Amino acid sequence: MAQLLxxxxxxxxxxxxxxxxTAAMAMTELTTQELLNMRFTQAAILAAAFLFSSHAFADxxxxxxxxxxxxxxxxxxxxAGKNGIGPSLAGIVGRSSGTAAGYxxxxxxxxxxxxxDATTLDKYLANPQGVVHGTKMFINVSDPxxxxxxxxxxxxxx
Ligand code: HEC
Numbered sequence: 001m002a003q004l005l006x007x008x009x010x011x012x013x014x015x016x017x018x019x020x021x022t023a024a025m026a027m028t029e030l031t032t033q034e035l036l037n038m039r040f041t042q043a044a045i046l047a048a049a050f051l052f053s054s055h056a057f058a059d060x061x062x063x064x065x066x067x068x069x070x071x072x073x074x075x076x077x078x079x080a081g082k083n084g085i086g087p088s089l090a091g092i093v094g095r096s097s098g099t100a101a102g103y104x105x106x107x108x109x110x111x112x113x114x115x116x117d118a119t120t121l122d123k124y125l126a127n128p129q130g131v132v133h134g135t136k137m138f139i140n141v142s143d144p145x146x147x148x149x150x151x152x153x154x155x156x157x158x
Contacts (some may be wrong), residue, residue, distance in 0.1 A: 012130070060152025068150050071139070078157050086137060092116050093155040097132070108134030121151050 042047045069078075077083065080090035087100035097114040098105045110131045114120045126130045143149045 060148035061149075062149070062152040062156050065149035065151070065153025068146050068155055069140075071141070071151070075137075089154060090157050091116070092157060093121070093151070106134060106136045108132050108133075109136070118151050118155075122147050122153065125150065 072086075072089070075084055075086035076089045078089055080088055080099060082088050082090075083100060083127055084104040087103035087105070092118060095116050097116060097120075098109040109132055114124075114131075116124075120131070124142075125147045126144075127140055128135050128137045141150060
């Protein structure tokens with residue numbers, strides 16, 4: 001009986017160490033996956049920077065932008081076709097200005113003919129009247145990093 005005990009312990013030890021190895025392997029896999037995700041994110045940020053060539057957009061934090069969007073949500077829906085005081089912002093990044101279906105724009109917005117890329121959005125959000133003289137939108141976002149975050153969030157709206 002006394003001699004059996006160390007064997008038993010060794011047996012349990014084997015199981016434990018095998019578990020530890022499995023756990024360590026799982027962790028390594030996770031780390032590899034995380035690394036891939038990180039590479040992907042970096043590649044996506046680089047691609048976005050290339051496409052939109054705007055620091056504000058490339059540096060933007062979409063999650064922070066989603067929080068900041070609460071300032072916009074009282075007037076803007078993010079679902080396509082749902083207009084409020086302002087037009088729906090679904091798919092706004094890359095969209096032509098003044099083209100949300102069923103929304104009654106100011107003449108100023110109807111006639112300005114902009115493409116809402118990161119640069120034009122950044123300027124408009126900083127000073128709506130300065131970019132679209134006579135626009136019905138009267139709020140602005142003076143903090144550049146908040147604008148960058150909001151634009152990063154807007155780019156996730158399809
Ligand atoms: C108090 C209401 C209100 C708030 C708050 C508001 N907007 Fe607007 N927004 C409008 C209105 C009204 C228009 C239409 C302007 C026009 O027709 O001249 C508009 C237009 C826009 C457009 C142009 C849309 C298009 O289809 O061309 C963008 C982009 C935009 N807003 C972004 C934002 C963002 C981002 C925020 C939050 C930081 C925001 N707005 C906050 C009322 C608002």
